[in-house]
Amino acid sequence: MSRGWPTSVDRAKREVLPLPLALYHAAREYTGGVKAVAAVYGLNPTTLQHKLSPTHQPHTPNIADLEAVLGATQDDRILDAIGEIAGGAIWLRPDACQAETSFDLIEVIGTLHDQLGEMLNSVSETTRDGIVDDRERAELRKRARQLMQAVLALELSAAGIGEVEHG
Structure with missing residues (x-):
């Protein structure tokens, strides 16, 4: 029996996602999705959606996008991703x-x-x-x-x- 490649949703349950993927999933799963995150922070929803999309390479999220998604969603996966970038730092609320x-x-x-x-x-x-x-x-x-x-x-x-x- 062969184990297929895990989806990013499966990966998020078992491992720390890269920051761009953590931002994408956090915004996508937020009530109202990316549009709601954009509305809370006064951002263009289409632009934010393009920046967060893992398949739309020309656009990437910036620090303001990080702040908007983390501020709206309070998603633990984003904090885990940042901790991983910082050499395995852990966080606590x-x-x-x-x-x-x-x-x-x-x-x-x-x-x-x-x-x-x-x-x-x-x-x-x-x-x-x-x-x-x-x-x-x-x-x-x-x-x-x-x-x-x-x-x-x-x-x-x-x-x-x-x-x-x-x-």
């Missing part, structure tokens, strides 16, 4: 780590545990045949990044438990 009770903290620990299990299973499956191809390596990198993000979320959540605001 602090507002997503607001554990207010010890029960919230237990949920964060549960998420970390699940992601660690997924990482270990992935390493086991990937190395079983003794060969690690580029696709498998990319999948492991993405799982490792997600695991590190979960550890940072746990740290921030634990630090916020019982914290008293001064003012």
